Amino acid sequence: MSAPAPVTVPPAPDPAPFRLSAAQQGLIASNFLMWGGFFAVIPLVTVHFSGPTAHGGLGWSAASVGLVLGLRQVTQQGLTVFGGAWSDRLGPKPLILAGCLLRTLGFAWMGFTDTLPVLLAAATLAGVGGGLFDAPKSAAITQVTPAGHRTRMFSLTSLSGNAGMVTGPLIGAALLGLSFRTAALAAASVYLLAAVVLAVTLPHLRPERGAGRSLDGLRVAAQNTRFRRFTLVLIGYFILSTQINVAVTLKAIALAGESATGPLYGLSAGLAVALQYPLLRAVERFLPTRAALVAAVALVGLSLGLMSLATSFPALLACVALYSLGTMTVYPTQQTLTSRFAPPERVGSYFGFSAISLGVGGAVGSVLGGALVDAGARAGVPALPWVTLAVIGLFTALGLHWALQGMDAPGEAAQA
Known part of the structure; x- marks a missing residue:
């Protein structure tokens, strides 16, 4: 009796090329x-x-x-x-x-x-x-x-x-x-x-069919426990991202005068234009989306912490460059994960609900950043705002790691 013919498993098809x-x-x-x-x-x-x-x-x-x-x-x-x-x-x-x-x-x-x-x-x-x-x-x-x-x-x-x-x-x-x-x-x-x-x-x-009444999608998004945790934890990140307009700007002016704002914003936006897409391609190759987001938020917190050591404007700009590498990674990964959470008929509602993190985090960050700078000056501890922001970054990264468990593959969150 002859041996059975080996079974040939066809290779997995290559993903479709990315063409706009x-x-x-x-x-x-x-x-x-x-x-x-x-x-x-x-x-x-x-x-x-x-x-x-x-x-x-x-x-x-x-x-x-x-x-x-x-x-x-x-x-x-x-x-x-x-x-x-x-x-x-x-x-x-x-x-x-x-x-x-x-x-x-x-x-x-x-x-x-x-x-x-x-x-x-x-x-x-x-x-x-x-x-x-x-x-x-x-x-x-x-x-x-x-x-x-x-x-x-x-x-x-x-x-x-x-x-x-x-x-x-x-x-x-x-x-x-x-x-x-x-x-x-x-x-x-x-x-x-x-x-x-x-x-x-x-x-x-x-x-899509099944969208229901106009606000039903918001109720569904709010009742999705994992997505709700994800949105609330992201408030911590948006507290940090607001600081480019608050604490970071105040420090830049203190180090180099009001003319420092031009190079500050120019560096941040210019790096994003030059590096964001190739950086995301590299990140996609080596890290799952969840891990990329956690690492990017941790990098933002670390860069703010390092600003406590910056005693010259060039040193601050180096920290801003590190900060920008983190922020330019967060947006696309956060949006991608939000789209994974959302059922097809609720995509808009999920993106709408996710705006809560930006609204609350941006408002809190605007107030908190200035208050921390003032408190540090009064206490004679100029590192106070930066250490506090670094701690917020650390806990936000840990919170995202917890909230996004099981999110390393597309489609795993829609039923959460």
Whole structure:
């Protein structure tokens, strides 16, 4: 009797190559336009409305301008939670287009106001626009990108946003030489252009069956224990990420004067533009997504801790470079993991619910960073803020390791 023929197991098929579709290209291009338009005008609000009248400003108090910017932030972050849920009912495209149009109107309106109540109304309208498109944009990226390529797609989207952060202020500053109204209208027109790009390239992604009532998705996301833990633990990271605008900026000014802010932000955004995509490709090759996120958050905390040792501006910039390597890894991995948690019919709701971590962490971080710097100065312990932030980073990394157990393979979290 002859021996049985050996069984040949066919090799696993290679994953499909990553090629950008028209919809993906449109999302990347529109993200560049949105971030560029935002940073072309928002930094100028402070310059124009609170600047000295001798130099063309309106001479308002810093508190008034802070109220305007804070109201826009609160409006946008609060509405983002619901914008994601609505996208599960309507599809993301209508909400993204409506958000772009409202932001166009809000920014254009800013250029024609010279009173605080009207500026508050314009800022609120701009915030409503952002709240409508934030979570639906992430949902659209998820829906048009296969699961195996989402980390790269979120990385490219983040890269385009960072490129907008670099170019937007330069264009805005140049236009301010003409007038603030010119800068505001230019920024508004950029959002209108983004809407046109998405209207042409993004298909109407119809909601999956089973989406239920408009807020059911938020309830489902909140009841997902593992996702709820993930979202709450991420508050710690966003406390840290806010410090580039608070504690880190204050230290940079203390070391090198007000002119230090340009090199500080330029280094952070420039590194993201140059390194984010190749860095994510390398991370994908050697680390699971969960481990990459935990390591990136730990790196952010470590870099903030090392800032306690920086006694010169170049040393601080070296720490900022390390900080940026961590933050540029967190965004795409965090977005990818959120998409893994979400059932197909609840993607928008999950991205909307995840905005809670940014809203709470950003608000707490803004207050905490300044308070820690003041407390350290009063106590004669300048290392206090940096050691505290490093401890927050350590506990956040450990919390993510705990919250994401079992998340190393795609699709393992949808039933959590």
